[in-house]
Amino acid sequence: GAVVSQHPSRVICKSGTSVKIECRSLDFQATTMFWYRQFPKQSLMLMATSNEGSKATYEQGVEKDKFLINHASLTLSTLTVTSAHPEDSSFYICSARALLETNEQFFGPGTRLTVL
Amino acid sequence: EDQVTQSPEALRLQEGESSSLNCSYTVSGLRGLFWYRQDPGKGPEFLFTLYSAGEEKEKERLKATLTKKESFLHITAPKPEDSATYLCAVQAVGLTGGGNKLTFGTGTQLKVEL
Numbered sequence: 001g002a003v004v005s006q007h008p009s010r011v012i013c014k015s016g017t018s019v020k021i022e023c024r025s026l027d028f029q030a031t032t033m034f035w036y037r038q039f040p041k042q043s044l045m046l047m048a049t050s051n052e053g054s055k056a057t058y059e060q061g062v063e064k065d066k067f068l069i070n071h072a073s074l075t076l077s078t079l080t081v082t083s084a085h086p087e088d089s090s091f092y093i094c095s096a097r098a099l100l101e102t103n104e105q106f107f108g109p110g111t112r113l114t115v116l
Numbered sequence: 117e118d119q120v121t122q123s124p125e126a127l128r129l130q131e132g133e134s135s136s137l138n139c140s141y142t143v144s145g146l147r148g149l150f151w152y153r154q155d156p157g158k159g160p161e162f163l164f165t166l167y168s169a170g171e172e173k174e175k176e177r178l179k180a181t182l183t184k185k186e187s188f189l190h191i192t193a194p195k196p197e198d199s200a201t202y203l204c205a206v207q208a209v210g211l212t213g214g215g216n217k218l219t220f221g222t223g224t225q226l227k228v229e230l
Contacts, residue, residue, distance in 0.1 A: 002162075032216055043203065043220040044160070093159045097216060103148045103207055105218060107159035 003027050004096050006108035013084055014116055020080045021111045023094030029074035030096035034105060035067070038091045050077045084115045118143045118208050122221035129194055129228050137189040137224045139204030149187050150218065151180050152203040160203055163189075194228045201225045 003026040013019050023033055031052050036044040048058045048069050056069035068080040077096075081088055091112055095105040121140045129135055141149065148167050152160035164173045166182040173180050177198065179190040189202055205218040 004159075006159075034216070034218075043222040044218075045220075046217060049216060091157075095159075103216070104150070104162055104165055105216075106162055107152070110157070110159045112157070 002098060002104075002106040004094065004106050004108040006092075006094055006111050008111060009109060010112045010114075012114045012116065015085055016083055018080055018082045019084055019113060020078055021092055021094075021113075023077045023079070023096070023108055025075045025096040025098075025106075028096075028098045030077075030098060031074065032097045033071060033077040034095045034097075035069060035077075035079050036093045036095070038093060038110075044093060047079075081113065084113070086115045089113055089115045118206055118219040120204055120206055120219055120221035122202075122204050122224050124224060125222070126225045127227070129191075129226070131195055131228055131230050132193045134190070134192045134194070136191070137202055137226070139187040139189070139221055140185060141187070141204075141206045142185075143206050143208045143219075145209035147207040147209045149182055150205045150207065151178075151187070151189055152205065154201045154203055154223070156201075163202075191226070194226075196228045196230060199226055199228045 005024045007022045033050040035047045038044050047062045048056045050056045050069045050071040052071045058064045071077045093110040095107040119142045123138045148165050151163040154160045164180040169184045171182050177192050181188045201223040203223045205220045
């Protein structure tokens with residue numbers, strides 16, 4: 001149980017384009033999903049917290065107009081990187097907290113974004 | 117501000133050579149401490165949650181312990197397949213949104229050799 005998927009696993013795009021990443025909880029309902037980014041040999045940095053049916057909460061320094069988050073249902077959250085630039089290239093990972101469960105967060109496999 | 121420091125940054129062990137990884141933390145009020153395993157190019161895999169000082173949890177060759185200032189991940193008789201980066205994270209007591217937030221350390225990269 002507690003499986004989280006992400007799609008796509010890898011994406012390469014041109015500078016200035018937008019990229020959408022999906023995060024799904026496959027076998028449980030998640031009221032809260034989280035989006036992280038991870039640079040090489042660094043730890044996970046929380047970007048935003050996504051609650052189903054409400055606006056996402058962004059961490060300090062994260063541009064909400066650049067990183068659009070939509071938590072459409074209890075099993076799906078999307079992150080759209082708008083007008084991507086090379087400095088947005090990173091490993092993006094989502095996690096989900098199970099409804100009515102304890103505090104564990106279960107992570108997706110990540111999406112490697114490369115902006116040319 | 118919550119802080120998590122992991123040591124060592126990297127560790128090489130021979131197969132069967134037991135050792136411990138350290139996670140020191142400062143947090144206003146601890147809601148939970150989490151250990152994850154991360155393989156290259158993949159998302160973190162949940163291992164343990166510890167909630168109070170003195171608590172211990174075990175899973176196969178891994179054992180996690182918790183004090184008021186730090187947590188240890190003990191690896192007994194490791195095998196090459198235990199090679200990975202081990203991440204520690206803390207969750208602070210707080211409002212619902214902030215209380216869900218995990219603050220991660222930078223991890224310990226473990227390499228177990230034959």
